[in-house]
Ligand code: HEC
């Protein structure tokens with residue numbers, strides 16, 4: 680059983696990498712990406728799409744108070760997929776994020792590619808969530824050490840290690856980067872997959888990948904994972920702490 684799921688996982692990784700080969704890489708304009716247009720929309724908005732920086736932050740590093748995710752360097756193909764699915768109402772967030780469906784509809788395909796291209800050219804900056812402040816505000820923040828175990832090793836026979844797909848320290852260009860993502864956003868997503876209110880993850884053998892995984896996580900697992908991911912330093916595969924990077 681475990682072997683089978685490992686196999687499915689490898690197939691999926693291959694499919695996703697092939698899909699990504701079809702998209703232009705960072706900073707490229709020959710692939711039809713206009714970084715300047717992406718930057719202008721991010722800073723100023725376009726028609727019914729409000730300025731992205733208003734919620735996602737000037738440097739696109741996210742905002743816990745609003746439940747807004749980091750968008751900088753989380754994955755170019757992934758951003759295009761999400762904007763396309765917001766526009767098609769295939770992903771319909773609750774709360775402040777509910778505005779995303781209308782914003783995405785106001786963008787055309789080219790705008791979505793340009794925004795994703797722009798977000799991928801930003802400097803790689805680390806901006807950890809303020810777990811102490813979140814706890815003071817009444818949030819349950821969890822234990823990063825316990826979260827690290829699930830992210831790097833999984834729970835035997837129950838939950839695969841998140842880094843199997845998301846990459847070492849949960850960062851891999853083929854899957855969305857979840858490391859240095861914001862705490863509140865991570866908790867919201869894992870809860871939404873668990874209760875099926877977010878259901879736009881790829882399916883393998885008739886099961887949504889992230890929905891299947893989230894259903895095996897307890898409330899404590901979710902806050903522990905989010906506490907680790909939202910504060911973890913960048914770590915090399917050799918376990919060395921790395922400085923913030925320019926791009927990736
Ligand atoms: C009013 C605040 C607000 C504005 C303005 C806004 N967003 Fe969002 N956005 C959110 C929130 C909140 C979420 C999280 C939704 C959820 O919980 O699923 C989100 C989610 C997203 C996501 C999904 C990211 C992921 O990791 O899956 C993308 C992509 C995105 N926004 C892009 C944009 C772009 C591009 C713009 C500008 C055109 C924009 N947003 C403007 C609040 C906003």
Ligand code: HEC
Nearest residue numbers: 688839840841843844855857865868879880881888889904
């Ligand atoms: C089998 C591969 C796989 C494994 C293992 C996996 N993920 Fe995912 N994850 C994905 C895929 C694919 C997506 C993109 C979903 C989409 O397209 O909307 C994703 C998306 C996410 C996102 C959304 C990121 C965003 O910006 O909205 C989060 C958070 C996440 N995963 C957390 C986890 C955690 C935590 C674990 C470990 C408990 C984990 N994942 C294990 C494949 C995986």
